[in-house]
Amino acid sequence: NAGVMQNPRHLVRRRGQEARLRCSPMKGHSHVYWYRQLPEEGLKFMVYLQKENIIDESGMPKERFSAEFPKEGPSILRIQQVVRGDSAAYFCASSPQSSRNTEAFFGQGTRLTVV
């Protein structure tokens, strides 16, 4: 059973371009979480999705950022018109259900660098 797969592992974008980060959850997992990790700031929750639904996007910036988890295919975190401040590691996690007793499994992250 493959773990959570994120790609690409490293992504370089120029300012103003779009960044698309992909996350394939573990088999059988229908819940996906996205986090951003900035140096010295720890992990920040961005968005929680189930298949075809955004459950909680309270951590998403209001502009330029969007996320989806379609019925088929991976979850996508999309950043439009990237700026230098978007440079960070973005982690995806998945779980089989949303409950207070379920741990999530993490991918290895996508490290975005905006130049």
Next chain:
Amino acid sequence: GDSVTQMEGPVTLSEEAFLTINCTYTATGYPSLFWYVQYPGEGLQLLLKATKADDKGSNKGFEATYRKETTSFHLEKGSVQVSDSAVYFCALIKLTFGKGITLSVRP
């Protein structure tokens, strides 16, 4: 809302020293609590968890006890190794994370 507070880091210890990393939480109800570890260049891995009050999670020599009365879940290890050098995150439901703390163990 739910929150997790970790002690300020980084922490530097000598090999075989005793480790305590403090974590306190604020949450409604009785969440499960987790410690995750992140090795350099890697994603997060679950280290241990506890699902109810007075439960003790343990793994790889690390332990943490779910203390409802003090709303704490401190991580401890009796004798750290160089290979324990990593960033440690305390977390609770919906995976609300503390800021993480960097541990460096000197040989």
